[in-house]
Amino acid sequence: MRILTLFLDGIGLGADDLLHNPFAVAKTPTMHSLSNGLRWLAQTGIQQSERAIFIPTDARMGVAGRPQSGTGQAALLTGLNVPKMLGRHYGPKPDARTRSIISEHSLFLQLRGGGRSARLLTAYPSRLQRDWQRGKTLRSSIQLADFVANGAQFGIDDIRHRRAMTAEWTTEGWRRHLNMGDLPDYSPEEAGRLLAKLSSSYDFAFHSHWMTDRIGHRGTLPLGVELLERFDAVLGGLLEEWDDDAGLIVITSDHGNMEDLSTRRHTLNAVPTVIVGSRAADFARGYRGLTDFAPACDRTLQHVS
Numbered sequence: 001m002r003i004l005t006l007f008l009d010g011i012g013l014g015a016d017d018l019l020h021n022p023f024a025v026a027k028t029p030t031m032h033s034l035s036n037g038l039r040w041l042a043q044t045g046i047q048q049s050e051r052a053i054f055i056p057t058d059a060r061m062g063v064a065g066r067p068q069s070g071t072g073q074a075a076l077l078t079g080l081n082v083p084k085m086l087g088r089h090y091g092p093k094p095d096a097r098t099r100s101i102i103s104e105h106s107l108f109l110q111l112r113g114g115g116r117s118a119r120l121l122t123a124y125p126s127r128l129q130r131d132w133q134r135g136k137t138l139r140s141s142i143q144l145a146d147f148v149a150n151g152a153q154f155g156i157d158d159i160r161h162r163r164a165m166t167a168e169w170t171t172e173g174w175r176r177h178l179n180m181g182d183l184p185d186y187s188p189e190e191a192g193r194l195l196a197k198l199s200s201s202y203d204f205a206f207h208s209h210w211m212t213d214r215i216g217h218r219g220t221l222p223l224g225v226e227l228l229e230r231f232d233a234v235l236g237g238l239l240e241e242w243d244d245d246a247g248l249i250v251i252t253s254d255h256g257n258m259e260d261l262s263t264r265r266h267t268l269n270a271v272p273t274v275i276v277g278s279r280a281a282d283f284a285r286g287y288r289g290l291t292d293f294a295p296a297c298d299r300t301l302q303h304v305s
Contacts (some may be wrong), residue, residue: 002247004199005206010213012256012269013042020262022224028232053280056270058289059255066266070094072254073141078105079294093138107294108149118204120146123154123164142208169234192237216257248277
């Protein structure tokens with residue numbers, strides 16, 4: 001049994017609003033198949049099907065204010081209520097105290113300490129990696145949680161040799177915006193199949209996507225719809241390759257944002273958690289908030305030889 005997590009930054013469960021919510025508009029049959037044919041909206045509620053469980057998940061964690069990426073991602077990957085420990089939601093990057101908490105309690109670190117393999121499958125450009133090393137910019141909470149366990153993160157050579165993936169799943173963004181023409185070129189469906197293959201090398205694999213949050217802050221409804229339909233194609237390729245008896249796929253987020261384009265701010269909405277696989281019910285037992293993710297992963301992996 002292994003776990004592959006698909007993290008989409010800044011997606012919540014919003015209103016059935018055709019003007020402002022891409023989730024209410026996009027044609028995403030694969031996503032809907034994991035929630036009993038229903039759209040991923042605030043009204044959807046908990047759904048259980050033969051293959052998956054859909055759970056609206058608390059991102060506020062009892063702390064006033066709008067959830068933020070720094071503390072939300074830290075809560076997800078430590079199992080600790082980091083916003084409550086700090087007395088506030090904080091982000092986008094983790095502050096010094098959050099970084100200290102991650103460095104001690106990262107799920108990647110805990111799993112590796114217990115003899116499990118754990119890796120962030122997302123690769124990052126060389127310039128960004130140099131900026132991290134020089135201290136010019138901070139790693140996100142997700143990036144830091146992986147780094148403290150593995151000491152390095154995937155880069156361009158790993159993309160070339162198909163050992164990792166770019167954040168947008170295909171290499172289109174790197175080829176178009178970073179002028180990297182010598183990269184593999186594959187469709188969203190092929191990217192999904194590659195995700196299945198890459199995750200098979202690890203007990204716990206995690207892919208982090210951030211464009212959803214960017215669209216929530218300064219994008220448009222058509223861009224949000226286009227992105228969701230691309231993700232649906234990636235998910236379709238992944239599910240075609242996935243053996244439900246061999247592992248779980250978990251889709252989740254850190255806070256709401258893109259589901260309400262009437263505002264450029266994060267929302268107070270619950271976020272979706274979707275668990276796919278034959279042991280989904282075991283993973284979902286008692287699952288209510290972001291702090292339940294890390295314990296559920298640890299519990300699932302500990303009980304499998």
